[in-house]
Amino acid sequence: MEALLEVLKYTVPGLIVGATAYYLLKTLLESQNRGIQLAQRSEALKITLPLRLQAYERLTLLCDRAALPNVLLRVRMSGMTTAELRGALLLAISQEFSHNTSQQLYVSDTLWQIITLAKDETLAAVSRAADGLDVQGDADEFVAQLLQSADAQGYATPLQRAIIAIRTEAAQLF
Secondary structure, eight states: OHHHHHHHHHHHHHHHHHHHHHHHHHHHHHHHHHHHHHHHHHHHHHHHHHHHHHHHHHHHHHHHHHSHHHHHHHHOOTTOBHHHHHHHHHHHHHHHHHTTGGGGGGSOHHHHHHHHHHHHHHHHHHHHHHTTSOTTSBTHHHHHHHHHHHHHHGGGSHHHHHHHHHHHHHHTTO
16 A cells, blocks of 8 residues: 555656646647648738739729720721621620639628629620621611610629629728
């Protein structure tokens, strides 16, 4: 019995010192890891923040360039038929979008879906405006319908809503 007490007299303080040392070292290492991770995040933010801001700028430009009044100014030529102008509009909007697909890496999935939906709705609006028109006829009536539908929507066009979503997400960076 006396031998057991002698062993406990040395073992219990040793276990307490060992457990304390383990806890202190574990806490110190976790604190150092958090510091390293914070420094890495800060360094990564220095690199990614400008890229994300550039992506927001490019996507805003995409939405502006794909807006019907703007794309009409770029692609419409005198003497075009409804079918030619419709095809040119659909192609220009699709190309504008495809030139900027890499920007989805820097924005949220939700924002990218909003932009994709805005593009699809704009393409659908072009197709709807051409429905019922003479495809070989002059494009003036087609242009009038496009501009009338754009005016009716005002600032609630899908592309305008996408620009608002871009601004909202970009503002969250600051």
